[in-house]
Amino acid sequence: MNLEESRSAIEGIDRDIVALIAKRQEYSAFIAAEKKKSGSSVRDEVQRRKVLDRAAVLASESDLDEESIVKIFDMLVEMNEKAQKNYI
Numbered sequence: 616m617n618l619e620e621s622r623s624a625i626e627g628i629d630r631d632i633v634a635l636i637a638k639r640q641e642y643s644a645f646i647a648a649e650k651k652k653s654g655s656s657v658r659d660e661v662q663r664r665k666v667l668d669r670a671a672v673l674a675s676e677s678d679l680d681e682e683s684i685v686k687i688f689d690m691l692v693e694m695n696e697k698a699q700k701n702y703i
């Protein structure tokens with residue numbers, strides 16, 4: 616595979632990543648509605664920890680740097696919380 620082909624493959628993957636992030640974000644509306652009903656706060660520290668710990672395990676299973684993957688997921692959680700706040 617040459618440089619152009621590799622870059623084109625990466626572009627496709629980047630598009631997939633953004634589409635998956637958008638899909639993840641869509642759930643913020645449903646989750647915000649449930650939290651509004653029950654009066655729960657947007658940030659759920661127990662669930663947040665679960666998501667970040669799972670990300671670390673998945674990173675390690677795929678031989679990826681755990682710290683970097685956890686940072687990415689920390690940003691995803693923050694994005695989701697920010698979106699939920701727009702619904703509450």
Ligand SMILES: C=C(O[C@@H]1C=C(C(=O)O)C=C[C@H]1O)C(=O)O
Pocket residue numbers: 646657658659660662663666691692693695696
């Ligand atoms: C999505 C939720 O709300 C927040 C966002 C989370 C996430 O993006 O995974 C996890 C915990 C919460 O702080 C949830 O409570 O499940």
